[in-house]
Amino acid sequence: MNRRNFVKKAALGSLATLIGTDIVFGATMPEGYTPLALGDPDPFKLFDLDPEMVVLNDKPWNIEAKAHLLNDNITPNSAMFIRNNGLIPENITLNEWSLTINGESVQQKKSYTLKELKDKFTHYSYQLTLECGGNGRSEFNPPAKGNQWTIGAVSCAQWTGVRLKDVLEDAGIKSDAVYIGYHAADIHLSRDPKKEPISRGTPIAKALQDETLLAFQMNNEDIPIAHGYPLRLVAGGWPASVSGKWITGISIRNKIHDGTKMKGKAYRVPCKSVAPGEKVKDEDMCIIESMPVKSLITYPKSGAIIKKGQKLHINGHAWAGELTVASMDYSIDFGATWAECPLNQPVNRLAWQHFSASIILPEKGYYEVWARATDTNGVSQPMLLPGWNPKGYLNNACHRIAIKVT
Amino acid sequence: MKFSKEFKDQIKNLCTVITSMSLIIGIGILLCMVLLINPEIIKSTKSDSEYLPVVIGEDENKIENGIHVRTGFVDDKGLMETINNCTNCHSSKLVIQNRMSKERWIATIRWMQKTQNLWDLGGNEEIIVSYLAKNYAPTKKGRRENLTNINWYQLED
Numbered sequence: 001m002n003r004r005n006f007v008k009k010a011a012l013g014s015l016a017t018l019i020g021t022d023i024v025f026g027a028t029m030p031e032g033y034t035p036l037a038l039g040d041p042d043p044f045k046l047f048d049l050d051p052e053m054v055v056l057n058d059k060p061w062n063i064e065a066k067a068h069l070l071n072d073n074i075t076p077n078s079a080m081f082i083r084n085n086g087l088i089p090e091n092i093t094l095n096e097w098s099l100t101i102n103g104e105s106v107q108q109k110k111s112y113t114l115k116e117l118k119d120k121f122t123h124y125s126y127q128l129t130l131e132c133g134g135n136g137r138s139e140f141n142p143p144a145k146g147n148q149w150t151i152g153a154v155s156c157a158q159w160t161g162v163r164l165k166d167v168l169e170d171a172g173i174k175s176d177a178v179y180i181g182y183h184a185a186d187i188h189l190s191r192d193p194k195k196e197p198i199s200r201g202t203p204i205a206k207a208l209q210d211e212t213l214l215a216f217q218m219n220n221e222d223i224p225i226a227h228g229y230p231l232r233l234v235a236g237g238w239p240a241s242v243s244g245k246w247i248t249g250i251s252i253r254n255k256i257h258d259g260t261k262m263k264g265k266a267y268r269v270p271c272k273s274v275a276p277g278e279k280v281k282d283e284d285m286c287i288i289e290s291m292p293v294k295s296l297i298t299y300p301k302s303g304a305i306i307k308k309g310q311k312l313h314i315n316g317h318a319w320a321g322e323l324t325v326a327s328m329d330y331s332i333d334f335g336a337t338w339a340e341c342p343l344n345q346p347v348n349r350l351a352w353q354h355f356s357a358s359i360i361l362p363e364k365g366y367y368e369v370w371a372r373a374t375d376t377n378g379v380s381q382p383m384l385l386p387g388w389n390p391k392g393y394l395n396n397a398c399h400r401i402a403i404k405v406t
Numbered sequence: 407m408k409f410s411k412e413f414k415d416q417i418k419n420l421c422t423v424i425t426s427m428s429l430i431i432g433i434g435i436l437l438c439m440v441l442l443i444n445p446e447i448i449k450s451t452k453s454d455s456e457y458l459p460v461v462i463g464e465d466e467n468k469i470e471n472g473i474h475v476r477t478g479f480v481d482d483k484g485l486m487e488t489i490n491n492c493t494n495c496h497s498s499k500l501v502i503q504n505r506m507s508k509e510r511w512i513a514t515i516r517w518m519q520k521t522q523n524l525w526d527l528g529g530n531e532e533i534i535v536s537y538l539a540k541n542y543a544p545t546k547k548g549r550r551e552n553l554t555n556i557n558w559y560q561l562e563d
Contacts, residue, residue: 059497141547145514148503189495190523302553304561311563368553384549402556 060084065152068301075155086197089185103251107172121162127351128236136395144392161215181257183249199259236350276388290321294396295373302401315356320375484537508539
């Protein structure tokens with residue numbers, strides 16, 4: 001008997017006995033989801049996830065949300081996408097954890113224990129939007145290599161920690177500093193200890209922003225292991241790969257950081273736009289900085305059937321990387337006409353904003369509600385896919401939900 | 407007469423063997439049935455680690471509806487070469503969700519060899535690449551697809 005089949009056939013209650021642990025969401029496990037049972041870890045239990053989260057990859061873990069799971073203003077852990085490049089660190093010892101500031105442009109190499117970081121520097125809390133650079137990759141044509149994210153690799157949680165700026169200045173930044181790069185405790189897939197799964201960074205200006213944190217809390221609790229416990233760099237509005245997890249070091253560099261996934265085509269798009277499928281040389285690829293303007297309709301869940309005359313309330317979030325969203329529009333006629341709807345100001349810079357609308361759909365039939373955000377530079381989301389790029393980054397095409405009026 | 411006594415003894419022995427084997431099998435079947443009806447029993451008699459491997463070990467390579475159940479890979483020529491070389495570091499899920507031409511599958515293998523410690527695939531490379539390019543080839547999607555897999559539900563006011 002095959003093990004997965006065996007699992008399917010067994011009652012979930014008995015399954016728990018066989019595995020020796022409880023299946024937390026056994027009762028609400030979604031149809032078609034087969035637990036990775038009997039030896040394989042169950043990510044839903046392991047990471048305390050909503051049972052509707054979608055596992056794209058289990059080695060390394062890559063898990064995304066669905067739009068309707070992201071309805072909260074502050075994203076809970078249960079709906080937060082997980083994008084790992086390597087394996088989660090094993091045996092984290094809190095007392096031994098330290099952060100080293102080094103690099104060509106540090107005045108004095110310096111190490112801090114977690115306690116020193118927490119005691120020495122002022123704490124700040126911000127709601128910060130983190131979106132995977134490859135969110136929406138699945139829609140590109142020709143397809144791009146990598147995890148096929150749809151729309152759910154975005155979150156806006158409340159992060160608490162110390163300002164990276166304060167720590168870097170404490171160690172001392174030389175005048176020739178141009179970039180920082182992080183180093184972390186995660187393990188390369190090949191388990192080669194000489195390889196870093198990912199080591200990215202930001203220009204020094206982004207590193208010195210008030211909202212760029214070395215965080216030790218997410219949503220007022222210790223950061224969950226999958227999101228970087230015990231220490232995470234959080235740089236909102238930029239590809240989430242900049243926000244390194246399990247941080248053990250920050251290098252202040254006198255050149256653009258050259259760690260893993262900084263070079264080649266990783267987290268880069270063509271400097272000048274190219275035709276779909278065109279070959280692009282590495283030297284013609286530019287590093288992604290701020291993420292583009294984007295929005296999600298998080299209520300109702302796509303597929304709602306309403307009665308004719310019934311008001312349809314929608315709400316969702318909009319964000320614009322380093323910028324603010326200036327206005328929000330929706331369309332019920334596939335983009336032929338647009339109506340503006342109320343939009344909140346962000347609670348702090350780099351936090352996503354919330355919109356809502358009450359809509360009357362005039363006739364019976366099939367509708368799609370499309371949402372379109374416009375940033376403070378007057379740049380809007382495209383309805384079609386934005387410019388094709390070899391790695392399938394930055395898909396900020398309008399989100400839409402299906403509605404039927406009966 | 408001598409022969410017939412020996413023959414009788416042999417029959418007798420055979421009967422004993424068959425009887426005891428039937429008994430053992432019968433008890434085994436009974437135990438299995440009891441376990442199927444109430445698996446809770448096992449908890450009090452055996453520790454978890456003792457029976458776990460027994461379940462896992464059975465039929466690792468079962469094919470169902472043309473799919474290799476353990477990995478989710480399509481059953482086709484090159485399946486085992488692909489499993490043996492492509493699921494050591496990362497999950498089969500990473501392969502299955504991608505769509506590439508033969509040329510791009512090869513480029514991906516080269517990238518993994520250059521940066522991810524993937525070994526030289528030797529003669530298996532052609533087999534693996536052919537398998538991937540045939541079963542995980544790109545489809546034309548255009549600039550925006552229709553919404554699909556909509557789960558319709560009644561939304562109350």
